[in-house]
Amino acid sequence: MIKHLKSKAAQHKTIIQNFSYLSAIQIFNLFIPLITYPYLIRVLGKETYGLIVFAQAIIGYLFILVSFGFNISATKEVSIHRDDKETLSKIVSSVLQIKVGLLVLTFIILLILLYSIPQANAYKMLFVLTMWICLYDVIFPAWYFQGIERMKFITYLTLISRIIFLGLIFVFIKERSDYLWVPVINGIGALVAGIISLGIIFKNHGLKFIIQPYVVLKAYFVDSIPIFMSNLSVQLYVSTNKVIIGAFLGMADVAYYDLGDKITSILKMPLSLFGQSLFPKINKDKNIAFVKKAFKYSVIFNIFLFVLALFFSRYIVLLLGGNQMIKAIWVVNILALNAPLVAMSNIFGIQLLIPFGYTKKFSQIIIVSGVFYFLQFLIVWSLFGVNIYNISALTVTTEIFVTSLMFYFCKKYKLW
Numbered sequence: 001m002i003k004h005l006k007s008k009a010a011q012h013k014t015i016i017q018n019f020s021y022l023s024a025i026q027i028f029n030l031f032i033p034l035i036t037y038p039y040l041i042r043v044l045g046k047e048t049y050g051l052i053v054f055a056q057a058i059i060g061y062l063f064i065l066v067s068f069g070f071n072i073s074a075t076k077e078v079s080i081h082r083d084d085k086e087t088l089s090k091i092v093s094s095v096l097q098i099k100v101g102l103l104v105l106t107f108i109i110l111l112i113l114l115y116s117i118p119q120a121n122a123y124k125m126l127f128v129l130t131m132w133i134c135l136y137d138v139i140f141p142a143w144y145f146q147g148i149e150r151m152k153f154i155t156y157l158t159l160i161s162r163i164i165f166l167g168l169i170f171v172f173i174k175e176r177s178d179y180l181w182v183p184v185i186n187g188i189g190a191l192v193a194g195i196i197s198l199g200i201i202f203k204n205h206g207l208k209f210i211i212q213p214y215v216v217l218k219a220y221f222v223d224s225i226p227i228f229m230s231n232l233s234v235q236l237y238v239s240t241n242k243v244i245i246g247a248f249l250g251m252a253d254v255a256y257y258d259l260g261d262k263i264t265s266i267l268k269m270p271l272s273l274f275g276q277s278l279f280p281k282i283n284k285d286k287n288i289a290f291v292k293k294a295f296k297y298s299v300i301f302n303i304f305l306f307v308l309a310l311f312f313s314r315y316i317v318l319l320l321g322g323n324q325m326i327k328a329i330w331v332v333n334i335l336a337l338n339a340p341l342v343a344m345s346n347i348f349g350i351q352l353l354i355p356f357g358y359t360k361k362f363s364q365i366i367i368v369s370g371v372f373y374f375l376q377f378l379i380v381w382s383l384f385g386v387n388i389y390n391i392s393a394l395t396v397t398t399e400i401f402v403t404s405l406m407f408y409f410c411k412k413y414k415l416w
Contacts, residue, residue, distance in 0.1 A: 032162040034262065036169045037320050040182070041255070046324060048179050050251030051123065052130075053258040055183075057242035059130045061232075062106040066134045069227025070095050071143050072279075072354065073220075078147025079283055089207045092144060094220045097212060099138040106134055125180060132187030139194030144201060146279075157197050161189035226363035232370075241391050244377070248386040257388050259321055260331025263313070267305045267339045283355040288415060295347040302343040309336035327388065334392040341399040348406030352415045365405045373398045 041049050074095050081087040110131065114124045145154045168185040172178060201207050242261075246254045278294060313332040317325055353362040376394050384390060410416040 046255040047251045050254035054246040055130045069224040073224040074143040075147045082148045129183035136190035157193040161193040164189035256327045259328040264335040298343045302339040306339045337396045345403040369402045
């Protein structure tokens with residue numbers, strides 16, 4: 001038995017290593033903010049904290065434009081050409097050039113919006129500083145390290161970024177008026193990690209930054225459009241919840257929803273790690289039998305996580321936010337339903353449709369799902385009004401719709 005396990009581990013050594021490093025990354029990204037959460041919610045108050053979350057949700061749309069689907073399309077290209085430094089230099093240079101152009105475009109869009117919307121005047125600096133999210137995506141090429149399956153670099157850099165955030169939060173944020181330090185501190189950590197990561201790529205790995213001609217940039221840009229459209233649609237029924245809640249209900253309710261979302265993000269963490277670890281291998285080997293095994297274990301584990309969330313949601317909410325955040329409990333219970341659903345849709349979509357050449361179909365499914373989300377919202381709004389619980393439920397019903405469509409097309413294309 002032990003020999004069999006050792007043999008299996010040796011066969012999938014790279015996946016296990018990547019999973020371990022990705023686990024560390026997710027722990028840093030999820031748990032360090034949760035460590036600071038009780039402090040921030042008490043010092044800043046739920047309304048001010050909700051405003052910070054609201055700004056992050058708005059900038060999240062611009063982030064999708066800067067990211068432009070390269071998290072998948074560039075990872076795929078890098079994984080295919082990982083042993084060809086000349087081609088890797090071409091890929092990295094092209095993606096960085098495109099992202100810098102998109103970053104400039106998003107900043108212009110933000111300035112136009114800030115000066116066009118009177119209600120945003122008082123918080124212009126908060127939105128501008130929150131743009132660190134977009135800058136980080138440009139200068140921290142996680143897609144490159146995922147493609148070459150060398151996740152230890154991202155792990156160490158993420159650790160540096162999160163430790164900087166953790167330390168400075170308690171130093172600079174002492175009262176409600178210090179809320180602008182939250183995006184500033186995040187930005188400092190992101191900038192340090194980004195500069196080091198680019199140094200590793202161009203110095204340690206020997207790649208060269210070469211200005212690419214328009215025809216090359218266009219090819220990579222066009223190739224990533226389907227993923228961009230699907231990411232945009234996902235953003236519509238994930239981050240839009242916070243925007244809708246902020247617009248209809250106020251910043252305190254944004255804070256309730258955000259706490260529920262943070263807690264359920266922990267449930268999604270193992271799936272995210274599992275999927276990112278598997279994607280390069282599946283993209284390279286295209287082994288459907290292997291994917292089916294992954295599906296079985298993934299769904300069973302995520303059902304177990306859902307049950308745990310139902311039992312412990314109250315205790316976790318009270319621990320992190322105290323009695324003032326008690327309304328977040330049912331948000332957790334509702335959003336936790338997504339754990340097994342996302343596990344299934346991830347396998348059907350990311351691990352099957354995309355590696356087997358159905359990227360456009362994957363994108364179409366996500367786009368249709370975004371439309372489905374908004375149709376549901378209009379019906380719910382007109383019949384029942386808006387509250388944080390029915391908005392949370394919309395995310396679950398949309399995920400059921402996504403999973404069903406993904407499964408249907410996997411069956412249609414004989415991938416399942």
